[in-house]
Amino acid sequence: AAGVIQSPRHLIKEKRETATLKCYPIPRHDTVYWYQQGPGQDPQFLISFYEKMQSDKGSIPDRFSAQQFSDYHSELNMSSLELGDSALYFCASSWGQGGEQYFGPGTRLTVT
């Protein structure tokens, strides 16, 4: 069965650069969630989208923005990167806002 796809899997950026992470949900899933997991930390919810509209917002910095496109894929845009942004970024998708979330493999961002 198709799973959640995230690209790239690994990304290295320098401070103050920008990064774009992509998430392709499971086919027919209409809801996407973004989580950030710092080193040795638990995943923290950043933001979610349902039917291309932002549905909930967590601890997402103002330097980050995200959107969901007409094909339901989502992109997380990160600007003015800081060393503390180095983390594993997970995307999850579900069918409907109450559906079970399926997690992607994550994108490991390293900021040097």
Place this chain on the structure above:
Amino acid sequence: AQSVTQLGSHVSVSEGALVLLRCNYSSSVPPYLFWYVQYPNQGLQLLLKYTSAATLVKGINGFEAEFKKSETSFHLTKPSAHMSDAAEYFCAVSEGAVTGNQFYFGTGTSLTVIP
């Protein structure tokens, strides 16, 4: 508000011994509860979930968990630990569509299996 507490950030068991990882939650509505396993440098893999059906939930790799409303607990167990069980385990709670379905994770428990 939802939250998850995992008691014990590190648990060590001998191979073949019982595995018990503790999770307590708080939720203002009937929760959905999940256990995920994460191997080094990998993503989150769902072990099992509770979604208001049977209180004893069986998952993959021989793991199971019991939802106890009176104790607000959802502890993860496995009768006999295997070396391949060494990983990080996360308990998570969600209130479903009531509050946007976002997951709240515990801080994780690192399981070490001693040969």
